[in-house]
Amino acid sequence: xxxxxxxxxxxxxxxxxxxxxxxxxxxxxxxxxxxxxxxxxxxxxxxxxxxxxxxxxxxxxxxxxxxxxxxxxxxxxxxxxxxxxxxxxxxxxxxxxxxxxxxxxxxxxxxxxxxxxxxxxxxxxxxxxxxxxxxxxxxxxxxxxxxxxxxxxxxxxxxxxxxxxxxxxxxxxxxxxxxxxxxxxxxxxxxxxxxxxxxxxxxxxxxxxxxxxxxxxxxxxxxxxxxxxxxxxxxxxxxxxxxxxxxxxxxxxxxxxxxxxxx
Amino acid sequence: xxxxxxxxxxxxxxxxxxxxxxxxxxxxxxxxxxxxxxxxxxxxxxxxxxxxxxxxxxxxxxxxxxxxxxxxxxxxxxxxxxxxxxxxxxxxxxxxxxxxxxxxxxxxxxxxxxxxxxxxxxxxxxxxxxxxxxxxxxxxxxxxxxxxxxxxxxxxxxxxxxxxxxxxxxxxxxxxxxxxxxxxxxxxxxxxxxxxxxxxxxxxxxxxxxxxxxxxxxxxxxxxxxxxxxxxxxxxxxxxxxxxxxxxxxxxxxxxxxxxxxxxxxxxxxxxxxxxxxxxxxxxxxx
Numbered sequence: 001x002x003x004x005x006x007x008x009x010x011x012x013x014x015x016x017x018x019x020x021x022x023x024x025x026x027x028x029x030x031x032x033x034x035x036x037x038x039x040x041x042x043x044x045x046x047x048x049x050x051x052x053x054x055x056x057x058x059x060x061x062x063x064x065x066x067x068x069x070x071x072x073x074x075x076x077x078x079x080x081x082x083x084x085x086x087x088x089x090x091x092x093x094x095x096x097x098x099x100x101x102x103x104x105x106x107x108x109x110x111x112x113x114x115x116x117x118x119x120x121x122x123x124x125x126x127x128x129x130x131x132x133x134x135x136x137x138x139x140x141x142x143x144x145x146x147x148x149x150x151x152x153x154x155x156x157x158x159x160x161x162x163x164x165x166x167x168x169x170x171x172x173x174x175x176x177x178x179x180x181x182x183x184x185x186x187x188x189x190x191x192x193x194x195x196x197x198x199x200x201x202x203x204x205x206x207x208x209x210x211x212x213x214x215x216x217x218x219x220x221x222x223x224x225x226x227x228x229x230x231x232x233x234x235x236x237x238x239x240x241x242x243x244x245x246x247x248x249x250x251x252x253x254x255x256x257x258x259x260x261x262x263x
Numbered sequence: 264x265x266x267x268x269x270x271x272x273x274x275x276x277x278x279x280x281x282x283x284x285x286x287x288x289x290x291x292x293x294x295x296x297x298x299x300x301x302x303x304x305x306x307x308x309x310x311x312x313x314x315x316x317x318x319x320x321x322x323x324x325x326x327x328x329x330x331x332x333x334x335x336x337x338x339x340x341x342x343x344x345x346x347x348x349x350x351x352x353x354x355x356x357x358x359x360x361x362x363x364x365x366x367x368x369x370x371x372x373x374x375x376x377x378x379x380x381x382x383x384x385x386x387x388x389x390x391x392x393x394x395x396x397x398x399x400x401x402x403x404x405x406x407x408x409x410x411x412x413x414x415x416x417x418x419x420x421x422x423x424x425x426x427x428x429x430x431x432x433x434x435x436x437x438x439x440x441x442x443x444x445x446x447x448x449x450x451x452x453x454x455x456x457x458x459x460x461x462x463x464x465x466x467x468x469x470x471x472x473x474x475x476x477x478x479x480x481x482x483x484x485x486x487x488x489x490x491x492x493x494x495x496x497x498x499x500x501x502x503x504x505x506x507x508x509x510x511x512x513x514x515x516x517x518x519x520x521x522x523x524x525x526x527x528x529x530x531x532x533x534x535x536x537x538x539x540x541x542x543x544x545x546x547x548x549x550x
Binding site for chain 2: 003006007010011013014017018020021022023024025027028031038039079080081083084086087088090091098101102104105107108109110111112113115116117118119120123135136138139142143146171196200202203207219222223226227230234235238241242245246249250
């Protein structure tokens with residue numbers, strides 16, 4: 001159907017776009033394994049720069065902080081986001097304002113939320129640290145979890161809820177034994193998404209972490225390192241961070257797809 | 264079940280959270296913009312329009328215009344590349360499309376800082392591109408590529424391209440092939456068919472892509488800070504400076520307020536375009 005010339009042109013376009021998308025990150029990953037560490041010459045394959053990361057206390061502390069922030073914000077946001085999604089889908093008739101409030105955290109520019117939270121915490125006199133990063137991350141994370149779970153609920157057969165209550169189950173039992181098990185793939189997918197977003201988030205963490213280096217997270221550490229210039233260590237760190245988010249999100253997608261009938 | 268209070272109980276923790284940590288802080292910013300800056304950097308609770316006036320002072324307004332032009336250019340380039348890629352994917356054999364789309368979006372999932380950093384590795388003075396040029400035999404002095412406006416635009420296009428590919432692919436996929444076939448059967452060339460049929464029917468996808476890239480770019484702080492160097496300022500960097508270095512929170516709040524107004528305006532315009540487009544399709548379906 002498609003003429004040969006057009007088909008060749010399309011392949012060319014795909015080639016150019018994919019090259020543009022993949023060359024920069026491939027170079028980065030390649031260089032992280034270069035023994036000499038410089039882009040000028042390939043001096044041999046080595047894990048040397050990955051080893052160097054393990055000896056860098058700043059990076060290890062930042063990685064630990066990131067893990068704490070990501071785990072806590074994921075737990076809170078998965079819980080809140082799932083309950084929100086179920087409530088919203090049961091209620092059906094939700095006003096426009098409610099939909100806006102739920103949708104807003106996903107599109108509000110990071111910098112706006114970051115400065116709003118910074119002003120809010122300082123005017124209240126809250127001492128900032130990992131806990132303020134966690135509660136701030138929950139804001140956008142719960143919206144994403146809610147969106148993922150709601151998508152799953154669209155294909156939910158509500159009659160099983162009536163069946164459950166007809167058979168004498170209380171609301172709580174119905175929620176716990178009927179609704180949640182059906183939603184588990186979506187909840188896990190939402191949780192993984194939240195975890196990844198939290199691990200990768202930089203601006204809000206940067207503004208709500210308070211002064212000093214005590215509660216610096218991995219993206220903040222990377223940002224600081226990049227500003228001092230390109231080093232082989234950043235290449236290695238960047239490769240790890242990138243792999244973690246890509247794997248987690250691929251897993252999240254996979255889980256979510258598995259939960260949808262007919263896919 | 265839907266009329267009782269149980270769904271509200273499920274919703275309330277999250278709604279309260281969003282209210283306390285998003286609605287209130289954002290409202291606070293709006294209020295803060297109308298207070299006066301204290302002599303030592305604090306806030307004096309006296310109403311003033313001075314901050315808002317200062318935003319429109321040429322000194323700062325030019326940064327706004329600069330940010331808008333960088334965002335517009337990035338969004339434009341991303342739309343051309345993204346649409347071409349989405350169109351190319353849509354012409355490939357149906358069974359290969361999901362995989363192609365997956366690989367087009369995959370980079371979008373990796374860390375934003377890392378993706379931006381990758382361009383520093385390519386563009387810096389000892390970077391790959393300079394080395395490549397030397398290896399090819401170029402002897403002269405190469406113009407500095409990093410820390411320029413072009414570098415910022417490249418970074419923004421690179422970071423948001425997958426998003427445009429997605430937003431353009433959806434309407435291309437929904438496009439009824441019979442319509443384009445009819446156009447070809449009636450004697451229109453491939454190019455005419457594309458220009459008169461395909462393109463107009465997929466405009467909502469392009470509009471969505473453009474608006475989102477523009478909105479994400481105009482308030483961007485990371486890319487100008489890393490690829491633009493210290494000299495190149497966009498509105499996000501200016502806001503950042505007011506809060507973390509200059510300590511003029513009311514002015515920073517006023518800047519953010521104008522930024523939010525611009526973004527909201529665009530997002531609403533985009534929603535109108537999308538709604539009108541879906542209305543159009545329904546109308547066609549009935550007629």
